[in-house]
Amino acid sequence: MNDDPVMATNDDASECKRGAVELGYWQDSYIPFFVRQIEKRAPEINRGYYARVKGVERFIKLFLKKAGASSQIVNLGAGFDTLYWKLKDQGVYIANYIEIDFPTVTARKCYAIKRNKHLLERIHEQDGEVKLSATDLHAGNYHCMGADLRNISQVESKLQQAEVCFATPTLFIAECVLVYMENDCVNRLLAWIASKFKSALFVNYEMCNMNDTFGDVMLGNLRARGCNLAGISFCKSLETQKGRFLDNNWQGAKAWDMVQIYYDLPASERQRIEKIEFLDEQELLIQLFQHYCICVGWLGTEFADVNCNGD
Template sequence: MPRAGPPRHGERRPRLPPLRRLRAGGRRGYYARVHGVGQLLKTFLKKTECNCQIINLGAGMDTMFWRLKDENLLPKKYFEVDFPMIVARKIYTIKSKPPLSKPIMESHSGESFLIDAHSLDSNRYSILAADLRDTAELEKKLKTFNMDTQLPTLLIAECVLVYMTPPQSASLLKWAANTFQAAMFINYEQVNMADRFGQIMIENLQRRQCSLAGVEACKSLDSQRERLLLNGWETANAFDMMKVYSCLPQADVRRIEGLEFLDEKELLEQLMQHYCICWATKDRCNLGLSSITF
């Protein structure tokens, strides 16, 4: 095993095997993703003084609701949407683990609590099953669980749009831009996929029977911004994850980097230059959403 800490004088540090180097870079990328999305989200909450709603599209097993509750930053309502199988798995996990179910009950008041195999609805938190490719169905189900189109709304999609065809993702983006008085959309996914590194990523995924139906919009940061602007958003920004990583609190970055040595900085840069965070705003209420950045 490689020895931890700096090498002795004249000693060459053992190089990590390629897979470990890739995983080390991936962990830093995941750190940048979580904290980058979280930073934009918390700035939105401050701009709206938490008088807003959040809709997490394709939420999976995300734990943001619990983190926000711990920090006393809950919006008026937090929605999660995913396919029925994912929703059923998450609801089962919540029901079977008191540390997850208790915070939901603590934030609930009244008797209108609903939970079954494919939906959960409380005052502050809802999970529902819907197909994001069908915006009419999506809107109908969200309104059933008291989505308010007059409230400032933050929509989050992490590695979601890239699995939809361009017309399908355009329809979702257009629906979000046209439905709410004031809104922000955060999208995390691949970028710069037209170069050789991007092509290798696509080929590797195809070998695993995983097709990126929406990769056309992931050619560049410009194509990511253009998609948002063409579908009704007033402002659009896009940073690759290397840029996001450089904008995060440097004390935290140094702490993370100190936990695991990585001697292939070029690999980290390549990975991070092929993922991005994009965000767009539409602000009919003049809340200053267009000024949100890292």
């Protein structure tokens, strides 16, 4: 099994995010420390990333509002995500923040953190040591660790190293990750989380409505890069997305396509970013939005009323 093309999707996502940040879609002063390259992307791609980042952020805020400062975040397939640093800048305190990705990816992230004082400063504000190996980094409440999410015992042992607390409300984030894993592996991961954690919200961003011609073209493009989309059958519809939480003992699930998520973002923000790059016509953007979604699953009762409009 060659996982290189899957790991390379992190470079692509990070470059796209940096490109959109440079144009002013949103602010992230940390992404340039992880990504040097900027390639110009189509305006539709930039708007797609804007909706993805802001959509996921909305659920993070909702989780934090309900769960409070003693909560945990576990970012699965985190790549070069900068959420930890952005939350720190906003003064948001999290009891434990854990990132997992393939060791090859976390090794690059750990190396970038180690050699950049702005990144290091933020994770090392309290006294205490920074424990660093080639692929793992532990400092205060921040843990970046290499593991294969398809291997539950690896995941469990890494979470234990990060001193995860199964009784504490926990936010799981997976942004374009599960689609690269075989269905039985995702099922096992979700069922394992449901068996261990008492109170959790899982925010999953990925494809949906892949059963049409536009979906075929998207799949063709990804497969041409050598990516095995082993989990694509869960991306058929919003129902299949929700179904895998419910079938794996999660208490509830809701899903929205990105058309809904985008148009539920504050109008003033949408108007601002729509002025950044001119779009001749909206059709391609809407099609793109129809083929991505955010699906949330929850354990425990406190997250049952989460909604995409930020309430």
